[in-house]
Amino acid sequence: MASTFAVLADPSRREILDLLRERERPVGDLVDRLTLAQPTVSKHLKVLREAGLVEVRTDAQKRWYRVSPGPLAEIDAWLAPYRRMWEKSLDALERRLDEIEGD
Amino acid sequence: MASTFAVLADPSRREILDLLRERERPVGDLVDRLTLAQPTVSKHLKVLREAGLVEVRTDAQKRWYRVSPGPLAEIDAWLAPYRRMWEKSLDALERRLDEIEGD
DNA sequence: CGGACATATGCCCTTCGAGCTATATTGCCG
DNA sequence: CGGCAATATAGCTCGAAGGGCATATGTCCG
Numbered sequence: 001m002a003s004t005f006a007v008l009a010d011p012s013r014r015e016i017l018d019l020l021r022e023r024e025r026p027v028g029d030l031v032d033r034l035t036l037a038q039p040t041v042s043k044h045l046k047v048l049r050e051a052g053l054v055e056v057r058t059d060a061q062k063r064w065y066r067v068s069p070g071p072l073a074e075i076d077a078w079l080a081p082y083r084r085m086w087e088k089s090l091d092a093l094e095r096r097l098d099e100i101e102g103d
Numbered sequence: 104m105a106s107t108f109a110v111l112a113d114p115s116r117r118e119i120l121d122l123l124r125e126r127e128r129p130v131g132d133l134v135d136r137l138t139l140a141q142p143t144v145s146k147h148l149k150v151l152r153e154a155g156l157v158e159v160r161t162d163a164q165k166r167w168y169r170v171s172p173g174p175l176a177e178i179d180a181w182l183a184p185y186r187r188m189w190e191k192s193l194d195a196l197e198r199r200l201d202e203i204e205g206d
Numbered sequence: 207c208g209g210a211c212a213t214a215t216g217c218c219c220t221t222c223g224a225g226c227t228a229t230a231t232t233g234c235c236g
Numbered sequence: 237c238g239g240c241a242a243t244a245t246a247g248c249t250c251g252a253a254g255g256g257c258a259t260a261t262g263t264c265c266g
């Protein structure tokens with residue numbers, strides 16, 4: 001998991017993931033939607049691939065990329081012990097709102 | 104949320120958060136547990152503070168730091184749309200296991 | 207008020223990574 | 237087989253960021 005956070009730290013890579021979340025896409029499709037040169041996109045895809053966050057399917061010259069969510073589950077697991085902390089805060093917030101509404 | 108991932112990308116900072124998750128701690132306590140010089144720890148704490156991930160309480164010369172989980176909730180929200188993807192995978196895995204057990 | 211303790215800031219060095227352009231690779235089609 | 241289309245790799249530059257040491261700031265205590 002160590003490096004998954006580092007991989008997700010880059011906004012372009014998160015944007016790529018968000019695009020791939022909608023549907024499987026070839027590289028050129030991503031290039032059209034991002035304001036990045038094609039080699040830059042390919043480099044990001046390589047990073048995402050090596051982190052296990054995307055998978056590729058070859059179709060003639062095209063490479064179709066799709067999300068491979070495994071590492072995201074590990075992030076989720078890392079978050080787990082913190083989750084109760086903000087849920088507690090939200091609970092407190094809700095109680096305050098209830099009090100106000102109760103007036 | 105933009106930069107929260109970048110802040111979490113550093114392993115030292117995640118370690119600090121994990122230590123603070125157990126309990127509120129003064130800086131020196133963190134320095135003892137990390138193999139980092141005190142100024143380095145202070146610098147990380149500044150980054151965490153500016154990202155809203157920790158809060159400080161002053162007590163004489165000591166500064167007690169604690170986790171402030173708000174930004175983590177935003178990470179959790181970003182993950183949300185992906186969650187169903189790996190849950191689907193897990194479901195499929197469970198079904199396979201059920202099949203095997205059914206034999 | 208002087209000195210010790212606890213933490214923060216400034217400065218420097220070095221490494222890393224994101225972006226680009228140019229070029230290599232791979233596969234299809236005429 | 238030649239050439240185009242789609243993607244990947246190489247090489248480069250530049251700025252950001254982490255680490256350390258030295259020092260400043262702030263707080264208590266005698």
